[in-house]
Amino acid sequence: MLEIKGLHAGIEDKEILRGIDLVVPTGEVHAIMGPNGSGKSTLSYVLSGREGYEVTGGSATFDGHELLEMEPEERAAAGVFLAFQYPVELPGVNNANFLRTALNAQRRARGDAELDAVQFLKMARAEIKRLSMADDMLKRNVNVGFSGGEKKRNEVLQMAILRPKLAILDETDSGLDIDALKIVADGVNALRGPAFSAVVITHYQRLLEHIVPDRVHVLANGRIIRSGGPELALELEAQGYAAVVAEAA
Amino acid sequence: MPAVTETLDTVAAVTEGGYKWGFSTDIEMDMAPKGLNEDIVRLISERKGEPEWLLAWRLKAFAAWLKMEEPDWAKIHHPPIDYQDLHYYAAPKKKPGPKSLDEVDPALLAMYEKLGIPLRERAILAGVEPGDVEAGEGERPPVAIDAVFDSVSVATTFRATLAKSGVIFCPISEAVHSHPELVKQYLGSVVPAGDNYFAALNSAVFSDGSFVFIPKGVRCPMELSTYFRINARNTGQFERTLIIVEDGGHVSYLEGCTAPQRDENQLHAAVVELVAMTDATIKYSTVQNWYPGDADGKGGIYNFVTKRGVCRGARSKISWTQVETGSAITWKYPSCILQGDDSVGEFYSVAVTTNRQQADTGTKMIHIGKRSKSTIVSKGISAGRSDNTYRGLVRIMKGADGARNFTQCDSLLIGDQCGAHTVPYIESRNPTAKTEHEATTSKIADDQLFYCRQRGLSQEDAVGLIVNGFCKDVLKELPMEFAVEAQKLLAVSLEGSVG
Numbered sequence: 070m071l072e073i074k075g076l077h078a079g080i081e082d083k084e085i086l087r088g089i090d091l092v093v094p095t096g097e098v099h100a101i102m103g104p105n106g107s108g109k110s111t112l113s114y115v116l117s118g119r120e121g122y123e124v125t126g127g128s129a130t131f132d133g134h135e136l137l138e139m140e141p142e143e144r145a146a147a148g149v150f151l152a153f154q155y156p157v158e159l160p161g162v163n164n165a166n167f168l169r170t171a172l173n174a175q176r177r178a179r180g181d182a183e184l185d186a187v188q189f190l191k192m193a194r195a196e197i198k199r200l201s202m203a204d205d206m207l208k209r210n211v212n213v214g215f216s217g218g219e220k221k222r223n224e225v226l227q228m229a230i231l232r233p234k235l236a237i238l239d240e241t242d243s244g245l246d247i248d249a250l251k252i253v254a255d256g257v258n259a260l261r262g263p264a265f266s267a268v269v270i271t272h273y274q275r276l277l278e279h280i281v282p283d284r285v286h287v288l289a290n291g292r293i294i295r296s297g298g299p300e301l302a303l304e305l306e307a308q309g310y311a312a313v314v315a316e317a318a
Numbered sequence: 319m320p321a322v323t324e325t326l327d328t329v330a331a332v333t334e335g336g337y338k339w340g341f342s343t344d345i346e347m348d349m350a351p352k353g354l355n356e357d358i359v360r361l362i363s364e365r366k367g368e369p370e371w372l373l374a375w376r377l378k379a380f381a382a383w384l385k386m387e388e389p390d391w392a393k394i395h396h397p398p399i400d401y402q403d404l405h406y407y408a409a410p411k412k413k414p415g416p417k418s419l420d421e422v423d424p425a426l427l428a429m430y431e432k433l434g435i436p437l438r439e440r441a442i443l444a445g446v447e448p449g450d451v452e453a454g455e456g457e458r459p460p461v462a463i464d465a466v467f468d469s470v471s472v473a474t475t476f477r478a479t480l481a482k483s484g485v486i487f488c489p490i491s492e493a494v495h496s497h498p499e500l501v502k503q504y505l506g507s508v509v510p511a512g513d514n515y516f517a518a519l520n521s522a523v524f525s526d527g528s529f530v531f532i533p534k535g536v537r538c539p540m541e542l543s544t545y546f547r548i549n550a551r552n553t554g555q556f557e558r559t560l561i562i563v564e565d566g567g568h569v570s571y572l573e574g575c576t577a578p579q580r581d582e583n584q585l586h587a588a589v590v591e592l593v594a595m596t597d598a599t600i601k602y603s604t605v606q607n608w609y610p611g612d613a614d615g616k617g618g619i620y621n622f623v624t625k626r627g628v629c630r631g632a633r634s635k636i637s638w639t640q641v642e643t644g645s646a647i648t649w650k651y652p653s654c655i656l657q658g659d660d661s662v663g664e665f666y667s668v669a670v671t672t673n674r675q676q677a678d679t680g681t682k683m684i685h686i687g688k689r690s691k692s693t694i695v696s697k698g699i700s701a702g703r704s705d706n707t708y709r710g711l712v713r714i715m716k717g718a719d720g721a722r723n724f725t726q727c728d729s730l731l732i733g734d735q736c737g738a739h740t741v742p743y744i745e746s747r748n749p750t751a752k753t754e755h756e757a758t759t760s761k762i763a764d765d766q767l768f769y770c771r772q773r774g775l776s777q778e779d780a781v782g783l784i785v786n787g788f789c790k791d792v793l794k795e796l797p798m799e800f801a802v803e804a805q806k807l808l809a810v811s812l813e814g815s816v817g
């Protein structure tokens with residue numbers, strides 16, 4: 070279970086998250102929607118431990134771990150995965166090597182046996198097939214020369230291979246064609262189960278037709294101003310954020 | 319000891335203990351007195367029982383050296399070297415060959431262990447008789463090792479196998495006696511005794527090194543490798559290597575070294591000469607890991623190396639691949655003289671500098687033959703307060719119609735106190751020639767590190783991965799076993815340089 074209480078965080082002197090309270094029970098998928106610049110990505114970075122953000126108050130725990138006190142790689146080993154809004158390029162590092170190194174680092178940290186190259190490739194190829202992605206995905210360098218959509222798909226592939234307990238997807242649907250959108254949804258839905266939770270950040274109701282969320286939250290100005298069921302997303306789509314923000318104010 | 323001091327010492331030990339191969343071995347030495355003069359040159363030659371012509375050659379080089387001055391054009395700085403304060407000859411004391419490993423000096427065996435030399439090779443290296451070991455069936459291709467332990471080669475292996483195919487692989491000091499006509503013909507033919515200050519010094523006092531001869535049409539049946547180390551205190555090491563490949567022959571030579579931790583600066587001035595005849599191929603790979611000095615650069619090796627190959631015949635090819643992570647100072651420009659028509663020269667280099675290390679390295683490609691082709695790929699990685707310079711010359715001579723050069727120089731900076739410099743010289747005297755030069759400078763970005771760490775990699779593994787990715791085009795040129803070793807070395811060298 071992810072439990073965020075009174076979380077305040079910002080950059081330098083600028084406060085961006087201004088008291089976030091959010092509980093995502095194990096097994097549930099929650100969507101976060103909200104205007105540009107409201108702090109959605111900031112929340113995902115603070116939860117995953119990116120440097121440069123100062124936490125000025127509150128807490129975030131996941132399955133009993135005090136997330137905010139852990140190194141990014143410890144959070145990853147504890148099962149936290151972030152699908153980046155802007156995936157990063159790693160020239161010369163091939164995807165297979167990157168993912169196997171990452172997976173084995175996580176397994177080592179958890180005390181599990183590492184996978185050898187053969188075991189890994191077998192597993193990775195199966196995931197690629199399941200997600201109907203191109204075979205050369207593993208051979209290519211991490212995100213180098215990928216189209217915007219391919220980068221997002223690669224995030225989903227990484228998620229499928231690393232099998233996190235908590236996935237935070239930051240606008241993974243933006244810039245995707247319809248087929249790719251289904252792939253993202255399939256990726257999340259395949260992991261869905263009693264031991265998996267996800268926070269899906271999106272601007273579009275469209276994605277939520279494929280990944281039906283248990284709850285939808287609206288983040289505006291660094292706070293969650295409204296929460297509801299899947300129907301809230303429809304309401305936002307129909308009325309826009311402005312109305313909801315005004316109503317909450 | 320006060321607790322604070324102790325803590326500081328512990329921290330220092332942990333952070334500076336980064337040099338994992340820093341150790342030295344106590345073995346009885348036979349050593350010349352300090353200083354350099356004609357008598358010392360004579361003594362070296364006499365100790366080695368050299369023929370008169372070689373002594374004369376050394377003396378001529380010495381006379382030339384006396385008239386020369388240390389070059390000052392490289393972007394390196396160091397206190398003046400006192401050439402009179404060094405020993406120029408040292409040899410392990412001769413004992414009859416041990417009958418088994420039990421009789422071998424345990425210090426020597428321990429050293430091999432730290433170097434990671436496989437058990438089966440240690441006995442051979444230690445000179446246990448009989449010295450010939452055949453490679454077993456189904457094992458990976460064997461590697462023949464000619465270990466230079468200080469100034470005298472301690473042992474040479476796999477000779478029987480090599481001899482069967484007509485390959486000569488032995489210490490050059492031995493080749494002087496067993497194949498004088500070859501040594502006489504080729505020694506100094508690529509790097510003349512008076513070529514440059516350090517080459518002249520080497521020619522006067524060279525200690526030992528490898529000699530390789532591949533006869534016509536022979537593909538050397540194994541990778542050849544040398545481990546050499548500086549061991550005796552204050553003993554300059556003056557390696558001399560000569561590789562000759564006749565028409566259609568092929569050889570892959572590997573050179574790797576680690577060195578013991580030292581207080582004083584140690585001078586290393588090696589010379590390597592390669593000769594490739596018609597259709598011959600020489601692949602020369604180096605992993606250099608001399609002691610780089612402590613965090614302030616104190617005590618590291620000064621590495622002044624002259625490496626040059628000549629592609630004499632048509633379609634011959636010389637390929638230099640180097641991974642340079644060690645030394646306080648690296649001054650090194652493995653070069654190719656592309657004399658034959660359609661000859662090919664390649665230079666693939668990774669140079670890593672951290673702390674106070676200084677590297678000024680690159681290559682020279684001299685195009686003489688028609689349609690001669692050269693490729694230069696240089697990857698410089700600087701961290702800490704180090705300085706890393708690529709210096710390369712591409713010279714196209716008048717007759718080199720249709721010559722081609724491609725140069726790619728990339729620098730990767732870690733932190734903001736280090737320097738990366740690219741100094742390309744291109745001289746073309748033939749309008750039909752084409753040269754291309756590309757250069758990039760990049761930093762390991764915070765978002766790259768975070769991306770890796772978010773996936774579960776530690777900061778250090780992330781740096782290792784990114785750096786290895788950056789160097790990929792060079793590392794893939796190394797023979798398999800070296801590539802793996804080099805990747806580890808890169809990661810170890812950069813430990814603690816980020817964050």
Ligand SMILES: Nc1ncnc2c1ncn2[C@@H]1O[C@H](COP(=O)(O)OP(=O)(O)OP(=O)(O)O)[C@@H](O)[C@H]1O
Nearest residue numbers: 080083085103104105106107108109110111112154
């Ligand atoms: N590194 C930074 N330096 C300064 N301001 C920043 C930085 N990162 C984020 N901000 C600011 O914090 C606010 C929240 O940004 P954030 O990226 O979290 O928004 P978001 O909700 O993800 O928006 P979008 O929907 O456009 O992705 C914005 O006003 C942004 O300009």
Ligand SMILES: [Mg+2]
Nearest residue numbers: 109110111154
């Ligand atoms: Mg965002």
